[in-house]
Amino acid sequence: MVLDPGHNGGNASHPGVINKPVPAGRGETKPCNTTGTATRQGYPEHAFTWDVAQRVGALLRAAGLRVEYTRNDDNGVGPCVDRRAAIGNEANADAVVSIHADGSTSPVAHGFHVSYSAPPLNPAQGEPSISLAHALRDSLQQAGYPTSTYLGSAGIYPRDDLAGLNLSTRPAALVECGNMRNATEAAAMASPEGRARYAQAIAAGVEAFLG
Numbered sequence: 001m002v003l004d005p006g007h008n009g010g011n012a013s014h015p016g017v018i019n020k021p022v023p024a025g026r027g028e029t030k031p032c033n034t035t036g037t038a039t040r041q042g043y044p045e046h047a048f049t050w051d052v053a054q055r056v057g058a059l060l061r062a063a064g065l066r067v068e069y070t071r072n073d074d075n076g077v078g079p080c081v082d083r084r085a086a087i088g089n090e091a092n093a094d095a096v097v098s099i100h101a102d103g104s105t106s107p108v109a110h111g112f113h114v115s116y117s118a119p120p121l122n123p124a125q126g127e128p129s130i131s132l133a134h135a136l137r138d139s140l141q142q143a144g145y146p147t148s149t150y151l152g153s154a155g156i157y158p159r160d161d162l163a164g165l166n167l168s169t170r171p172a173a174l175v176e177c178g179n180m181r182n183a184t185e186a187a188a189m190a191s192p193e194g195r196a197r198y199a200q201a202i203a204a205g206v207e208a209f210l211g
Helices: 044-060 081-090 127-142 183-190 192-210
Strands: 002-005 021-025 030-031 096-102 113-115 172-177
Touching: 021 081, 021 113, 044 096, 044 192, 081 127, 081 192, 096 192, 113 127, 127 172, 127 192, 172 183, 183 192
Parallel strands: 002 096, 096 172
Antiparallel strands: 021 030, 113 172
């Protein structure tokens, strides 16, 4: 199992590194990485994704799974999105889950969505990734989280522009846990209790997928 906590704490201070173009799949390039978003109170996405990923990993390890991460701390730079995909591929992961939070400028926009690469570029991006995305969606819904009111449909948002998904040769999905600019979701993301709830739902989705 590979967990990919979005962004990194040192990205903002190294624009020359994170703005460098890297392969993004489908013949396109994208910046190496980005700084991510933040709540209106200043709680950053990179800190949220790091904390949630650590909690998910602890739960999955307790269930007997081997867990690897695409980054080892929250004060570094990158790695680039193509390298993040390569980490999952090299680990021969049974599942790769990227953890993010969205930054819609609309304060009323809310809810989570899960993305996978579409149309698929290899067999793993077909049914396996779709099944992973649906397992994560179902688990988050069962935990009481609403699906996105502004992106995707019923909590699922297939995309062709995410390098980490396009370059993956393993079942891979990306979870946008909610909108950090929505006051209710921002408060949940900024609290340890809220992050624990997100982690429990994501871990349950992974376990359901792996059966």
